[in-house]
Amino acid sequence: MKICIFGAGAIGGYMGAKLAQAGADVSLVARGPHLAAMKANGLTLIEESGTSNVSVTASDDAADLGVQDYVIVTLKAHSVPPVVSKMQPLIGPDTTIVSGVNGVPWWYFHKIGGPLEGTRLATVDPGDAQWDGFGPDRVLGCVVYPAAEVSEPGVIRHIEGNRFSLGEPDGSKSERAMALSKALGAAGLKAPVRPRLRDEIWVKLWGNLSFNPISALTHATLDVLCTDPGTRAVARNMMLEAQEIAEKLGVKFPIDVDRRIDGGAAVGAHRTSMLQDLEAGRPMEIDALLGSVQELGRITETQTPTIDAVLALIALRGRVAGLYG
Template identity: 90%
Template sequence: MKICIFGAGAIGGYMGVKLAQAGADVSLVARGPHLAAMQEKGLTLIEESGESTVKVTASDNPSDLGPQDYVIVTLKAHSVPPVVDKMQPLIGENTTIVSGVNGVPWWYFHKIGGPLEGTRLSTVDPGNAQWDGFGPDRVLGCVVYPAAEVSEPGTIKHIEGNRFSLGEPDGSKSDRALALSKALASAGLKAPVRPRLRDEIWVKLWGNLSFNPISALTHATLDVLCTDPGTRAVARGMMVEAQEIAEKLGVKFPIDVDRRIDGGAAVGAHRTSMLQDLDAGRPMEIDALLGSVHELGKVTQTPTPTIDTVLALTKLRAKTAGLYA
């Protein structure tokens, strides 16, 4: 089994080290100083149990790596459409694209059934780059739960979590899903195959679509924005609107809104990924986490006044920082 991780930053690098340690035939696509460090010294993973370094096959040119059985995409959502053409050398006749990207996935309406079957989302797949360039039949969904960071080029610091939930768009327990689950499990990672992966997508998105933009606008950490009465009310309003959309699409939420917000508060003084990107001058995942839900509101004819307001403010904040095109 040949596995390529495309976008081997914090999460992709963490997965790559674990797979390499288990003896998997894994390769990594990265760039810049991080790639140079991996090529020169190997990839180092710092965990609570200690530090380890593995030699890895890493390149910025997919043509060096050839066709794969699985290509696991761990880029930021907005970074994927521009590199679909570059990824083609990795894709053979039976290659599976594992979409480990935050937010509403581009394949969301593939094999969902009903009148919205095949609907395409311009916010996460402008120009249908992924739908046409990968093909939705190749996709295997993945919800990423671990937290990690690149502490320096060539070094990944694992913070918490080791679960990567997998799921077919049609909910089946396919051979390809089970085979990848087994490979990840052999590397010490949890990789359950879920029949209702979209439910998990929404529970994670529920927090991301509200906490991330509010933190970017206020610079508050999770414990503060989830307990301050004003920002908690804004987050709650956004989540209620999102829940109405999701339930129209058949999603079942295992917890209620207030418990989800309390869960965010319990994380403590955490700076969300969108706030970290803003401070670091990196493009922010506005369309995947928030614009996509606004678009789904139109698709399902669901009013989203709170989401629309926060989206407009967050877009302008990003534009003034030169971080949104």
């Protein structure tokens, strides 16, 4: 089984290091100083249990790596459409594309059934780059839970979590899903195959669509924005609007809004990824986390006044910083 991780930053690097340690045939696509460090010194993984180093096959050119059984995409959502053409050397007749990207996935309406079957989302797949370039039948969904960071080029620090939930768009326990689950499990990662992956997508998105932009606008950490009465109310309203959309699409939430916000508060003084991107001068992941939910609101004829307002504010903040649009 050949596995390529396209976008071997913090999360992709963590997964790649664990797979390489387990002896899997894994390769990584990365760039810049991080790639150079991995080529020169291998990939170092810092975990609570200790620090390890493993030699990895890494390149910035997919043509160096050849056709794969699985291509696991761990880029930020807005970074994927521009590189679909560069990924083609990895894709053969039986290649599975594993979409480990935050937000509403571009394949969301593939095999969902009903009147919205096949609907395409312009906010996350402009020009249908992924729908046409990959093909939705190749896709295996993935919800990423671990937290990690690139502490320096070639060095990944694992913070918490080791679960990568997998799911077919039609909810089946396919052979390809079970085989990847087994490979990830052999590497010490949890990879359950879920019949209702869209439910998990929304529970994670619930927090991302609200906590991320509020933190970027206020520079508050999770514990503060989830307990301050004003920002908690804004987050709660955003989540309730999103819940109305999701439930119209058949999603079932296993927890309620207040428990989800309390869970965010319990994480502590954490700076969300959007705040980190703003402070580091990296492009901000706005469309996948908020724009896509607004688009789904229009599709389902659901009013989203709080999401609309926060989206307008964070979009302007991103444009002023030169990190969006």
